[in-house]
Amino acid sequence: MSVQLNINNKDYVVEVAPMKRLLDVLREDIGLTGTKEGCGEGECGACSVFIDGSVVNSCLVPVCQTNGSKITTVEGLSNNELSKLQQAFIDCNAAQCGICIPGMLIAAQALLDLNPNPSRGEIREAIAGNLCRCTGYMKIVDAIEIAATANKG
Amino acid sequence: MITMPQFRVLQPENVSQAVEFLAKHKNLRVLAGGSDLVVNLRNKLFTPEYVLDIKGIKDLQGIKENQDHFSIGTLTTLTEISQNPFIKEIYPVLAKAAGLVAGPNIRNMGTIGGNICLDTRCYWYNQSYFWRKSCNFCLKKDGDICHVAPGGKYCWAAYSGDTAPALLTLDASIKIANPKGEKTLALKDFFVMDGIKKYNLESNEIITEILIPKASAGLQGVYKKFRIRDSVDYPLAGVAIAGKVDKEGNCQKISVALTAVNPAPVLVTEITDLLVGKKLTDDLVEKSVELARKTAKPMKTTLSTMPYRRHMIGVFVKQGLEEILK
Numbered sequence: 145m146s147v148q149l150n151i152n153n154k155d156y157v158v159e160v161a162p163m164k165r166l167l168d169v170l171r172e173d174i175g176l177t178g179t180k181e182g183c184g185e186g187e188c189g190a191c192s193v194f195i196d197g198s199v200v201n202s203c204l205v206p207v208c209q210t211n212g213s214k215i216t217t218v219e220g221l222s223n224n225e226l227s228k229l230q231q232a233f234i235d236c237n238a239a240q241c242g243i244c245i246p247g248m249l250i251a252a253q254a255l256l257d258l259n260p261n262p263s264r265g266e267i268r269e270a271i272a273g274n275l276c277r278c279t280g281y282m283k284i285v286d287a288i289e290i291a292a293t294a295n296k297g
Numbered sequence: 298m299i300t301m302p303q304f305r306v307l308q309p310e311n312v313s314q315a316v317e318f319l320a321k322h323k324n325l326r327v328l329a330g331g332s333d334l335v336v337n338l339r340n341k342l343f344t345p346e347y348v349l350d351i352k353g354i355k356d357l358q359g360i361k362e363n364q365d366h367f368s369i370g371t372l373t374t375l376t377e378i379s380q381n382p383f384i385k386e387i388y389p390v391l392a393k394a395a396g397l398v399a400g401p402n403i404r405n406m407g408t409i410g411g412n413i414c415l416d417t418r419c420y421w422y423n424q425s426y427f428w429r430k431s432c433n434f435c436l437k438k439d440g441d442i443c444h445v446a447p448g449g450k451y452c453w454a455a456y457s458g459d460t461a462p463a464l465l466t467l468d469a470s471i472k473i474a475n476p477k478g479e480k481t482l483a484l485k486d487f488f489v490m491d492g493i494k495k496y497n498l499e500s501n502e503i504i505t506e507i508l509i510p511k512a513s514a515g516l517q518g519v520y521k522k523f524r525i526r527d528s529v530d531y532p533l534a535g536v537a538i539a540g541k542v543d544k545e546g547n548c549q550k551i552s553v554a555l556t557a558v559n560p561a562p563v564l565v566t567e568i569t570d571l572l573v574g575k576k577l578t579d580d581l582v583e584k585s586v587e588l589a590r591k592t593a594k595p596m597k598t599t600l601s602t603m604p605y606r607r608h609m610i611g612v613f614v615k616q617g618l619e620e621i622l623k
């Protein structure tokens with residue numbers, strides 16, 4: 145089927161099998177490989193993207209359900225320059241292998257959009273669906289906390 | 298690599314169009330939020346020819362007030378239910394259960410109807426086609442033996458939804474649309490104690506609404522679940538309790554339901570019979586715990602052990618009754 149998508153403020157029309165996963169469409173048909181596949185079963189959050197403002201796991205979304213939707217992937221979080229959130233991840237050494245990071249950034253951005261001044265507990269809850277095998281989460285939580293402070297200042 | 302098989306997708310705009318499709322096509326599967334179904338399709342646990350994507354039907358979203366009920370559209374997401382101030386206030390057990398499903402992303406996608414219709418789960422079943430094939434499959438799909446209870450012809454796969462037990466304690470019912478029209482069924486009569494049959498829903502039927510009686514509004518509620526990863530997992534044992542005490546401190550209403558320890562969620566009505574009209578004592582708590590433990594029949598369908606899951610049912614019943622009735 146023909147599917148119309150607005151991804152990171154750019155319009156696309158793709159001709160794809162209706163049950164193809166949004167994750168695969170983003171990576172294979174659009175060429176946006178920032179979004180990662182960790183588990184392919186909804187358990188890790190590496191594939192997180194915004195669809196019409198809410199964060200979902202793109203490995204669980206058949207593309208036919210996104211026709212006409214507005215999608216933001218990790219590539220859409222910055223405009224040439226890194227966002228404060230991305231910079232905070234670098235400054236805190238919050239990434240090791242990095243595969244969970246696109247999902248972490250999306251989940252963190254969703255949190256900061258709603259709650260610019262979250263507690264550490266709220267941060268942990270917001271990234272509950274995002275699995276990281278490397279960091280132990282401390283530095284990721286630090287980075288999100290610092291980004292929140294930077295937002296205020 | 299696991300690939301998505303090909304399906305024909307139907308996207309009705311309203312319920313009557315959906316029902317027309319249901320009447321016309323036999324080998325069909327309903328798709329709502331997809332958070333359970335997409336994985337199951339990829340693992341070839343379901344092999345329909347058609348997928349009926351109901352996500353675009355606007356009428357099936359949101360919460361409405363009727364004469365004696367509040368009606369929740371089947372497509373209302375778990376995030377909406379867990380955060381809705383009205384639901385939190387009048388049906389706290391439901392808001393809590395919905396808020397403990399999976400993690401935030403899946404709650405944004407998962408619908409309440411999809412949560413009720415969640416497939417039963419088993420270590421031998423929720424695997425890729427390749428994995429299942431290497432074990433000669435099992436009764437529930439493609440095979441003819443049960444690895445959990447090898448001699449039998451019965452499937453023990455555990456019902457693992459979180460909102461159904463909460464809805465059972467609120468005496469909820471569901472509205473079903475089919476080519477003949479509409480019907481309403483009490484949720485407790487919907488579920489079937491059989492890991493394969495699971496529930497009374499024909500292949501040409503869809504759930505449209507969940508109805509919760511106003512008579513259940515204002516009950517206190519708790520929902521507790523045990524899971525391996527507290528951040529995103531399915532329950533391996535879960536308890537929902539709704540109830541209240543009267544002015545004298547006697548139990549006026551109480552309802553206890555279990556999930557994830559049987560092929561269907563169950564109400565432990567014996568606890569209601571035991572406690573109503575009485576003040577909660579340690580002895581009554583112990584008796585209630587025993588009744589719940591007797592109802593729970595977890596089998597070796599998960600990586601956690603059966604005795605531990607049954608033990609946690611007892612712990613949650615004790616904690617929950619004390620929170621509500623003391």
Ligand SMILES: Cc1cc2nc3c(=O)[nH]c(=O)nc-3n(C[C@H](O)[C@H](O)[C@H](O)COP(=O)(O)OP(=O)(O)OC[C@H]3O[C@@H](n4cnc5c(N)ncnc54)[C@H](O)[C@@H]3O)c2cc1C
Nearest residue numbers: 186329330331332333334399407408411412414459504531
């Ligand atoms: C990592 C992970 C963790 C999870 N953890 C939990 C958990 O802790 N607790 C829990 O309860 N669930 C959990 N789930 C399962 C699932 O995400 C939720 O149950 C969700 O609510 C399912 O809703 P959905 O709309 O996505 O359903 P779908 O996947 O669209 O459908 C699920 C099933 O219901 C049927 N169906 C859906 N809507 C209707 C309807 N209106 N009429 C008839 N049939 C219908 C479908 O045909 C399908 O068989 C988890 C899933 C994942 C991937």
Ligand code: SF4
Nearest residue numbers: 419435443444452453
């Ligand atoms: S309980 Fe037995 S039949 Fe049912 S899914 Fe598990 S192994 Fe298969």
Ligand code: FES
Nearest residue numbers: 182183184189203
């Ligand atoms: S790849 Fe989608 S949640 Fe893991």
Ligand code: FES
Nearest residue numbers: 240242276277278
């Ligand atoms: S940095 Fe490796 S998984 Fe998180």
